[in-house]
Amino acid sequence: MSRKKMTLKYKKERSVLSDVLPYEVPITFTNWHFYNFLLRHKIKYHGGKIEWLAGDAVVYCIICLLFGIPKSPKPNIETKTLFDKERGFNQLPVNKWGAIPFYYKISHKQNEYRELAIPHPINQLQVIEFYDRYKELILYYCSISSFSIRHPKKVSKYIFYKDSTHYENLSDDSSPREESGKEYENLRSFFVYKDYSNVYKFYESDKYHWCEKKYNKLLKLDISKCFDSIYTHSLAWALLNKESVKNSIHESKETFAGHFDKLMQQINYNETNGIIIGPEFSGLSI
Incomplete structure (x- = not known):
């Protein structure tokens, strides 16, 4: 079989197709049109403002509605406050107080439900820019612990070679997350994960079966209401040291950890206690 190089033309915005929505959404719900x-x-989204290609008043109204921006009674998108003539882009400031996510419930256990959340469109836009700006640091910090068996290892490929090796490594599961060492016909998650895309795959793996033979006892721990109990400021404490952050609060806000903390707050209507459940990026917090 001839070796054929294929390029997958997905932009940085592809994170809204994979990492900002819960996996358990109705089949009729999609972010493709968004x-x-x-x-x-x-x-x-850049510097606290939304910018878009200069267009007509209809696009302006849709953007105000979609991203929750108060619309001027008589919009004039040609004014200096909104229009950058050199770059050909319109700009609008964004509400700094955060937005309310959309919550819904799914069946979890018998007679129990789990509450998941879909971030507001403005927050999804912020996640795009956060991933694009900090993807290398995300990979670095997630690789520090030697205990983790599921963490981002690299950014998903834009190119693969369609040859015999590709078909040998082609994944046959329906997981929305890509795993290291496997190839896919299309992009799934923004990151490739090591070693397992989901914990249940560990229990089905040869490594787990080998551990069963070697060890006589297994201890399982489960944190009750884990996502609901996360204090967002502790993200910066974990990465930079709690004492250092408290002694340099202003400076810490301009770091990766400070921006991550602020993003998680804004996504959850500026709450510092708890993060939303469901989207893949929430898992990066733990």
């Missing part, structure tokens, strides 16, 4: 809308109008 993704295409972002690309078509080159919508970005």
Whole structure:
């Protein structure tokens, strides 16, 4: 079979297709149209503002509605406050107080439900920029612990070679997350995960079966209401040291840890206690 190089033309905005939504959403719910809308109008979040390709008043109204921005009674998108003529982009400031995610419940156990959340569109836009700016640091910090068996290892490939090796390594599972050492026909998660995309795969692995033979006892621990109990400031404490952060609060806010802390707050309506459950990026906090 001839070796054929294939390029997958997905942009940084692809995180809204994989990492900002819970896996358990109705089959009729999709972010594809949102993704295409972002690309078509080159919508970005930067420096506390939304900017988009200069267009007509209809696009302006849709953006105000979609991202929760108060609309002027008489919008004039050609004014200096909104329009950058040199770059050809409109700009609008974003509400700094955060946004309320959409909550819904799914069946969890018998007679029990789990509450999941879909971030507000403005927060999804912020996640895009956060991933693009800090993807290398995310990979670094997630690789520090030698105990983790599931963490981001690299950014998903944009290119693969369609040859015999590709078909030998082609994944046959339906997991929304990519695993290290496997190849895929299309991009799934923003990151490739090591070693297992989900914990249940560990219990089915040869490594676990080998441990069963070697050890006589197994201890399992489960943190009750884990995501609900996370204090977002502790993210910076874990990465930079609690004492250092408290002694340099202003400076710490401008670091990766400080921006991560602020993002998780804004996604959860500026709450510092607890993070939303469901989206893949929430798992990076733990």
